[in-house]
Amino acid sequence: MSEPQPTPQPEIEITGLSKVFGQGSAAFKALTDIELNIRTAEFFTLLGPSGCGKTTLLRVIAGFEQPSQGSVRINGQEVAGLGPNARPVNTVFQSYALFPHMTVAQNIGFGxxxxxxxxxxxxxxxADMLKLVQMEAMADRKPSEISGGQQQRVALARALAPQPRVLLLDEPLSALDLKLRKEMQTELKRLQTETGITFVFVTHDQEEALTMSDRIAVMSGGRILQLGSPSEIYNSPSERFVADFIGDTNFLKVKVVEALTETVNVRLPGGALHSARLPDGLRPAAGDDVSVVVRPEQATLGDGAKAHLTGTVTNSVFFGTDTHIHVNLEDGTPFTLRRQNAGNTAPPAPGTMVGLTLADGALQVIRE
Amino acid sequence: MASDPNQTEERHGWKWLLATPALIVLVLAASGPLMIVVLYSFLSPGNMGGVAWEFSTDAWFRVFMRRDIFDPENVTVNQAHLAVLWRSVWLSAQTTVICAVLGFPTAWFIATRPPGQRTVWLFLITIPFWTNLLIRTFAIQEMLRNNGTINTALMWMGVINEPIPMMFTDFAVLLGMAYVFMPLMVLPLYAAMDKMDFRLVEAGYDLYASRIAVLRHVILPLVKPGFIAGSILVFIPSIGAYVTPRVLGGGQKMMLGNLIALQFGQGRNWPLGAALAMVLLIITVTALVLYLRAVNRQEDKRDG
Amino acid sequence: MARQFSISRLPGFGAIALLTFVLLYLPIIILVVFSFNENQSQSIWGGFSLRWYEAAFDNQQVRDVSIRSLWLALVASSLATILATLAALATTRVSRFKGQTIIYALINQPLMVPEVVTGIALLIVVAFIKVQTGYTGMGYLVLAHTAFCIPFAYLPIRARLETMDRTLEQAAADLYASHVQAFRYITLPLLVPGIVAGFMLGFVVSLDTVVITEFVKSAGQDTLPTYMLGQLRRAVTPEMNAIATLFLALSLCIVTLFFLVTSKRG
Structure with missing residues (x-):
């Protein structure tokens, strides 16, 4: 996360941004102190549960909402106060918002x-845009006469046609079924690479975010909790919320025994020692109680002597490619580990005592 | 959710100015004149119609009471006015009941047709609603006249020898009003039934209810809002009816609307007419307020 | 064969419903049938003839009142539609503001106040202005009908505006359309069915209005309904049936059109 900025001028530069809806006792703070730089030509994702403020942030960038405080610069130019029609950004709406009384071609040419x-x-x-999204045959149809996936393509083409600096996408894939969604994910990524336009993508689907993005901002309660590449977000979540929201996670309470520069050594429940990585800006001292997270695939069943943790199997669930084995640790903490179904070894029966071995670097300390 | 795009509505700014042309016309030709009616009801009648510009509560007094011409001390209840008032309320109530009794099965019939057919039946109910009220009243007059369809048919069949006089009776007015206002009952009842979840009826039968029990305990409570709306939609134009009682009731079987009109014609007592119009308006507004309260109560129940 | 149990069947309801439909249509059908009667009776059939239609067309007074009715309906509903469209744009999709309730009350007043009350109210005002200015033209009727048509025209236009997807206008703004362009290219075209429906409702309402016209009209300003109302007191001939039938046919055309316009979605 501390990598140097490759370009001096970010495409979108947001500083001290807040947005409040309503007044007085009914006031609702949708965005709080947002600081964010989005780079030119990157695929940037705002990820979070519904109500976290991601759509509001997108609408502030688009110009549908005016910020209560702070500034938004696009390509160095302050845009606060400008309407959506005066900004070099275009939006792909969640509902597509295709004009029902115009043909596909008229929709695309509108901007x-x-x-x-x-x-x-x-x-x-x-014509170029129709070709880009492979909709040449549908040019003279009305939006009501084409399928949902095709409407999606038209919405994309319409927003790309004016060649904006930034394309804003508000959960554009949420109305599609699973198969079509996978196809469109690939398609979107292709379009982004081909056009070289900056994409700002809003979604609540963590898998979508992880597979498509160059960088992700995880949002909750109107704040950005963590900003980083998909692997950083997944492997080194800095907060409980981020760890919990993205992927499956085990939480453990541990005691710091030794504080090093980049890591700490902690004592696990049961007494074993292990190294744990630290998030930016958190420096616990020896003797502190902290929480750490372990991804289920970072633990393996091992024999008792070398194991970091021990517990009793409660049940196993078969998932095809892998099996989830649920274990109750000695102190009662539930723990899930994921085992690939490569061999034919049957999972341990419920009630079996097992030892768990953790991979090096499996532990990540989180902020509470 | 604050992120809901529909939540953020435009600031009004100058937009309301767009309404001003319509408001000017409405103030000139609707609410302004209504205010003047209030004013006129407190003035004295002029000699040849119109008003004399003197304050008087006499018009309001005469709505309900009368003074003997020869003995002004002798004040009695104005029987004629009260009879008209009572007839208006009573006929309107009966009209509402007749419309409900026939309208409920009709709406049910439409609501239980297959979706394609439903539009056709609904269209059939709507046509009379949009065809001229006067023409429909005329059609009823043709049925009821002494040499009209009903009497001719009955005499031809030998049931009667003399035509039964039906015109200019309360019956004729009642029949005419029920006829012209029927669609106003069927449409809201249908709307309520259309919204109704028929699985609830199934659940009723599943729990051993008889047809009557299902009707009474499941269907009627669910379509009650439709009944209330339909009743008010029938009652309000009935109480203010003018054309139907004029054509079918004639000079003898007047309703409030005709009595009001009379004061501006032969009666030449504009303040009395204005006061009577206010009485009609008060009855109408009261009915509307009761209706709105009932609707609000229904909504509260749904929310809580 | 045992009858299948149907949850939606209630005994006797079908019969009552069909009876209601018969009662609703029988008088109108008889009225139409006897407009084609050869003889003067409205209850004894004497053979098919178009003589009463000829009589109606030859009747100068019927021609005059018909033209006046159509002219008045056209002018009043056009004016009402324009005013109602502006009012609907002003009152929908804006944050609540003071006086909004008053505007709604004003717009809907003609719907709530009994027609006879509106009628005598207009009579009083018109009589006063006539005395003051001496003007006795059609202006009074145009104004009265326009005011009366506004709530009817307003309803479908407002409904159309409220169900319109707001993101469409946002999309237009996002695609560099100004406020005026967004209205011209997006809002207005999508509003057209509502405006057409509003116009047709207003037209039918103006054409049907008898009470208000009766009280507002000056001498020689009879419309078709007030002319018919006057004639009904006398012994009527099937000529009246013929006029009523033509009137019905016109209403039926408009209502059918209205249904087609409003049921077509998108």
């Missing part, structure tokens, strides 16, 4: 027409 481009340029760009 350029509003920009006052000559008719032949509008037609040419529209």
């Amino acid at each position: 350029l027409k509003m920009l006052g481009r000559p008719a032949d340029e509008v037609a040419a760009t529209t």
Whole structure:
């Protein structure tokens, strides 16, 4: 996370941004002190549960909402106070918001027409865009006459046609079924790479975020909790919320025995010692009680002597490629480990005492 | 959710100015004149219609009471006015009941048709609603006249020798009003039934209820809002009816609307007419307020 | 064969419903049938003839009042539709503001106040203005009908605006449309079915209004309904049936159109 900024000028620069809805006792703080730089040509994702403020942040960037405080710069230019029609960004709406009384081609050409481009340029760009999203055959259909996936493509083409600096996507895939969603994820990534446009993508689907993004901002309660690459977010969650929201996680209460520069050594329940990584800015001292997280695939069943943790199997659930084995540790903490179903070894029966071995670097200290 | 895009509504700003042309027309031709009616009800009648600009509560007094012409001390209840008032309320109530009794099965019938057919039946109910009230009243008059359809048919069949006089009776007015206002009962009842979850009826039968029990304990409570709306939609135009009682009731079987009109015609007592109009308006507004209260109560129940 | 148990069947309801439909349509059908009667009776059939239609068309007074009715309905409903559209734009999708309730009350007043009360109220005002200015033209009727049509035109337009997807206008703004352009290219085209429906409702309402016209009209300003109301007191001939039938046919056309316009979605 402390890598140097590759470009001096971020595409979008948000500083001290807050947004309050309503007044007085009914006031609701949707965004609090947002600091965020989005780089040129990156696929940036705002991830969080519904109500976390991600859509509001997107709408502030788009210009549908004005910030209560703070500033938004796009390509160095302050845009607070400008309407959506004066910003070099375009939006793909969750509902697509295709104009029902216009054909597919008219929808795609609308932005350029509003920009006052000559008719032949509008037609040419529209044709290019239809080709880009493989919708040439549907040019003269109305939005109601094409499928949901096709509407999605038209919405994308419409937003890309004016060649914006930034494309904002508000949960654009949530209305599609699973198979189509997977296809569109690949398609979106392809379009982003081909066009070189900065994508700001809003989703509540952690898997979607992990597979598509260059960087992810995890949001909750109107704040950005953690910002980083997908692997950083997954492997080194800095907060309980982030760890819990992304992937399956085990939480353990441990005591710090030795504080080093980048890591700490902690005593696990049961007495074994293990090294744990630290999030930015947290430096616990020896003797502190901290929480650590362990991903289920970072633990393996081992024999009792070398094991870091011991417990009793409560049950096992078969998932095809892997099996989840639920264990109650000696102090009663539940723990889940994931084992690949490569061999044919049967999972241990409920009631079996087992030892758990943790991979090196499996432990990550989190903020509470 | 604050992130709901529909939550953030535009600030009104100058937008309300767009309503001003409509409001000017409405103030000139609806609410302004209504205020003047209030004013006129407290003035004295002019000699040839119109008003004399003197304050008087005489019009309001005469709505309910009368003074003997020869002995002004002799004050009695104004029987004629009260009879008209009573007839208006009573006929309107009966109209509402007739519409409900026939309208409920009709709405049920439409609501239980297959979806494709439903539109057709609904259309059939709506057509009379949009065809001229006067023409429908005329059609009823054609049925009821001494040499009208009913009497001609009965005499032709030999049931009667003399035509039964039906015109200019309370019966004629009642029949006419029930006829013209029927769609106003069926439509809201249908709307309530359309919203009803028929699985609840199934659940009723599943729990051993008889048809009557299901009707009484499941269906009627569920369509009650439709009944209330339909009743108010029938009652309000009935109590203010003018055309139907004028055509079918004639000069003898007047309703409040005709009595009001009379004061501006032969009666030449505009303040009395204005006061009577206010009485009609008060009855109407009371019915509306009761209706709105009932609706609110229904909504509270649903929320809580 | 045993009858299948149907949860939606209630005994006798079907019969009552069909009876209601018969009662609703029988008088109208008889009225229409006897407009084609050869003889003068409205209850004894004497053979098919179009003589009463000819009589109606030859009747100068019927022609005059019909044209006046149509003209008045056209002018009043056009004005009402324009005013109602503006009012609907002003009152929908804005944050609540003071006076909103008053605006709603004003717009809906003609719906809530009995027609006869509105009628005599207008009579009083019109009589006063006539005395003051001496003007006795059609202006009074146009104003009265326009005011009366506004709530009817307002309802479908407002409904259309409220169900319209707001993100469409946001999408237009996002695609560089100004407020005026967004209205011109998005809002207005999508509002057209509501405006057409509002206009047709207003037209039918103006055409049907008899009470208000009766009280507001000056001498020689009869519309078709007030003319018919006047004629009903006398012994009527099937000519009246013929006029009523034509009137019915016109209403039926408009209502059918209205149904088609409002049931077509999107």
